[in-house]
Amino acid sequence: MGFFSKLKKSLEKTKGSLFKNIEDVVRSYARIDEEMYEDLEAVMLTGDMGMEMTEYLLSQIRTGVKSREIKDGRDVIPYLEKVIIQILKENDVEAPEREGTEVIFIVGVNGVGKTTTIGKLAKYYTDHGKSVMIAAGDTFRAAASDQLTVWAERAGVPIVKHREGADAAAVVFDATTSAKARHMDVLLVDTAGRLHTKSNLMEELRKMARIAGKNIEGAPHETLLVLDATTGQNAVNQAKLFGEVVPLTGVVLTKLDGTAKGGIVLSVKRVLGVPVRWVGVGEGADDLRPFDAAQFADALFDKAGTAANGEDGSGERKEDT
Ligand SMILES: Nc1nc2c(ncn2[C@@H]2O[C@H](COP(=O)(O)OP(=O)(O)O)[C@@H](O)[C@H]2O)c(=O)[nH]1
Ligand SMILES: [Mg+2]
Incomplete structure (x- = not known):
């Protein structure tokens, strides 16, 4: 499909x-x-x-x-x-083209789909001819970096990781140094999602951002908040909290499959002030795509795949193919 x-x-x-x-x-x-x-x-x-x-x-x-x-x-x-x-x-925001390595932080509470999203993004960018590196910035649980390693291998991209409990900022330092030296197009940084220790998380994310910015100018260029669509308005409240911790540039809306709460996509830009940039519709590597307003509207209002969706109805934008 x-x-x-x-x-x-x-x-x-x-x-x-x-x-x-x-x-x-x-x-x-x-x-x-x-x-x-x-x-x-x-x-x-x-x-x-x-x-x-x-x-x-x-x-x-x-x-x-x-x-x-x-x-x-x-x-x-x-x-x-x-x-x-x-x-x-209002959510249709084109990502600007950048010179050098684009550093993308992926943030959000546990279980929303951060690590999975990084795996899918690695696949997407690789499929679109970009070189990708992953940084295992969630050093809190060993399982997190193991899971990410599986995704990195699947996408065939390098991963920078440290042992469990290591300083996440040190991972960012190594990853940005390496990504820059190897002229990577994209560096995807996983992060821990412990919102209940808000001040610690804030400290950690700020430190990671500072280190990234020292090694690569303007980094992180994107900080994407991952939201689980099945949690509906709770996700919006979560996002408000996260927005207080770090400046966000966009939202990844995951798990649109299997929820009646997809209406959350309407609230994100108006309530949070940042656009939905990616949508996830499943657990597979190809189940994530850039948000496309025309395509989303066609899908929502049950139009057949129009020109905006490509003739095969695959949902690829023209510039992507
Ligand atoms: N159905 C569905 N499941 C998803 C999607 N994105 C992630 N998941 C699942 O959500 C669970 C948690 O994902 P994970 O990436 O580990 O979340 P993290 O704790 O934020 O890193 C996993 O079982 C994923 O397979 C999606 O778009 N659709
Ligand atoms: Mg994770």
Whole structure:
């Protein structure tokens, strides 16, 4: 199955929980009145849209009613489609091309999919002709670096690791030194996810960033927060906390497969101020792709693969092929 098909399948539950209930509400109102807004608010919150996004969508519907674009309940869903596509497009940020080694920190709490994401990113960049190195910056558990080693071998890329309990900043020092000397295009840095020791984590991440920046100018160029889509609004709250610890440049949304809470993708940019950069739809090496608003909207609203998705519906962007 190609990526687009997987994405579409992944979003089925989200669509079901979100649009189905919205549709049921609007269909039962011949005339739009305050009671309809109240019912809509209830189903959106139940659908895990979060307060901010719910209020925004309702205000947009009110705008549509005022401008007469929405005349009765039947016009609500097509109108919302347009609003949602607009929100998705806010996430469409192209990664700038850089000279030298691009250093990418991967952060997030335990279990969200950081290590897996690094494995997938290593595969993706390698497939796209880039040289990749991995740094095992989660030195807290031996298992973390073993797991990462398996991914590195699978992608055929070098990995820099130290023994369990070693200073993560020392791993970053060695990795940045080596990546620079070997003219690597990308250095992916895994990190520990102990948010309950927030001040320690903050210290550790800051130190890692400082060391990286000393060896490679401007590093880390990206700090991507990995969020588990199945945790819905909790993920958004997690992200707010993380944003206080380190400056984030984007979000990787994992586990979109098997959740009805994919609506979280709408909250990320508006609530956190950073775009969704990658989406994960499974545990396989090819189950991660750059976020593409048009593709995501097509998958969400069940359009067949359009030009934006490539003729084979694989979900590859043109510039990727
Ligand atoms: N279904 C699904 N599982 C995922 C995805 N990404 C990661 N996982 C799984 O989530 C679990 C935790 O991943 P891991 O990378 O170890 O998380 P970490 O603790 O943040 O490093 C593993 O079993 C992964 O296979 C995804 O996009 N979809
Ligand atoms: Mg890990």
